[in-house]
Amino acid sequence: MNKEMTFEIQAYLDNELASEADVKRVANLVSQEGEASRLYKELKETRQILVGNELPAKLPESGDFYWSKIQHAIEREEMPRTPAHSTPWWLRLLVPIAGVACVGLLLVGTGVMTLGGKGRSAYLHEIETSIDDASAISFHSQSQGMTVVWVKGYDNP
Amino acid sequence: MTTKLDYPAEPDVKLVKAAQKGDMVAFEELVARHRDKIYARAFSMLRNEEEATDLSQEAWVKAWQRLVQFQGEASFVTWMTRICINLCLDQLRKQKRVRTDSIEQMEEEVGGVERQMPIITPNPTERLERGELRQRIDKALGQLSYEHRTVLILHEFEELEYKEIAKRMECSIGTVMSRLFYARRKMAALLAGLKREELR
Numbered sequence: 559m560n561k562e563m564t565f566e567i568q569a570y571l572d573n574e575l576a577s578e579a580d581v582k583r584v585a586n587l588v589s590q591e592g593e594a595s596r597l598y599k600e601l602k603e604t605r606q607i608l609v610g611n612e613l614p615a616k617l618p619e620s621g622d623f624y625w626s627k628i629q630h631a632i633e634r635e636e637m638p639r640t641p642a643h644s645t646p647w648w649l650r651l652l653v654p655i656a657g658v659a660c661v662g663l664l665l666v667g668t669g670v671m672t673l674g675g676k677g678r679s680a681y682l683h684e685i686e687t688s689i690d691d692a693s694a695i696s697f698h699s700q701s702q703g704m705t706v707v708w709v710k711g712y713d714n715p
Numbered sequence: 716m717t718t719k720l721d722y723p724a725e726p727d728v729k730l731v732k733a734a735q736k737g738d739m740v741a742f743e744e745l746v747a748r749h750r751d752k753i754y755a756r757a758f759s760m761l762r763n764e765e766e767a768t769d770l771s772q773e774a775w776v777k778a779w780q781r782l783v784q785f786q787g788e789a790s791f792v793t794w795m796t797r798i799c800i801n802l803c804l805d806q807l808r809k810q811k812r813v814r815t816d817s818i819e820q821m822e823e824e825v826g827g828v829e830r831q832m833p834i835i836t837p838n839p840t841e842r843l844e845r846g847e848l849r850q851r852i853d854k855a856l857g858q859l860s861y862e863h864r865t866v867l868i869l870h871e872f873e874e875l876e877y878k879e880i881a882k883r884m885e886c887s888i889g890t891v892m893s894r895l896f897y898a899r900r901k902m903a904a905l906l907a908g909l910k911r912e913e914l915r
Contacts, residue, residue, distance in 0.1 A: 568895065572877070600903055601899050604899045605871060607852065608871040609872075611852050612755075612759065613759075614849075615754060616751055616754075616755075617751055617754045618768065621750060624768070624772065628772050628775045628779075629739070631772065631776045632779050
């Protein structure tokens with residue numbers, strides 16, 4: 559008996575053969591051929607012994623302790639998500655709006671400074687400040703619409 | 716108006732519905748009802764108390780997180796057992812990757828000594844107390860490789876079809892058939908051997 563045949567006998571036992579023709583063929587084999595019949599019997603009896611005879615196992619620790627660990631794990635998993643859910647929708651919407659407003663204000667401020675008149679523009683072109691503890695140099699480029707401020711401490715020349 | 720639940724008296728279905736709405740007490744009751752069964756499945760697959768306890772707890776945490784996905788096609792405990800089995804299989808695969816097992820692997824697929832074994836009759840009709848028989852089966856299961864043990868558990872105890880076992884074990888149906896065949900043959904030999912041992 560080859561390997562494929564033995565697997566077919568098992569599939570017949572487990573009701574897993576694909577077609578009715580296969581079922582008939584293997585049934586004939588099992589009823590007529592001695593070795594096939596013995597193998598079928600062995601597989602069937604092994605299955606019969608196992609089904610419904612699994613050894614029940616009991617949890618080796620107290621139910622309360624077991625649950626407390628599950629509960630803590632659930633709470634730990636849910637913790638990072640909690641603040642986001644408890645924040646009201648309007649507050650969550652306020653953050654990007656505030657950001658956009660700040661950028662807008664900055665742009666408007668830069669525009670006012672740039673278009674505020676020739677004198678002021680010329681004055682803002684380059685500023686050099688000197689104080690006791692630190693020095694700052696700012697640079698404004700009118701063509702680029704950009705202001706750069708460089709602050710330098712005496713400790714860190 | 717919501718009616719107050721009498722948790723220990725409610726059926727699983729009602730507890731699941733309450734837990735799906737966030738009722739942790741209902742979920743606790745479900746854990747209390749089925750913790751032994753879920754632990755037993757993890758232990759039968761992993762054969763290690765500590766690992767089985769940790770993994771069964773992980774299964775309960777996963778179940779809480781996925782509770783909204785439970786639609787009631789199967790019973791809650793069946794659904795829960797499936798989660799536990801999947802976690803066990805992941806764990807066993809990780810352990811398997813660590814082990815060196817070229818000969819063992821080959822034997823899983825084509826059969827080891829059990830391929831040459833004469834046909835055995837384990838004699839299920841002999842007069843054995845159920846508890847004794849269960850002990851003997853458990854001892855024999857513990858002597859199988861994890862692939863053979865898993866395929867037997869999934870087929871004989873969980874009653875899964877070849878196709879479903881193949882999906883869960885990430886192998887072909889042919890491999891399932893082969894593993895199941897050699898697992899049964901080995902089991903027959905072990906049960907017969909254990910019987911002989913006891914008679915000595």
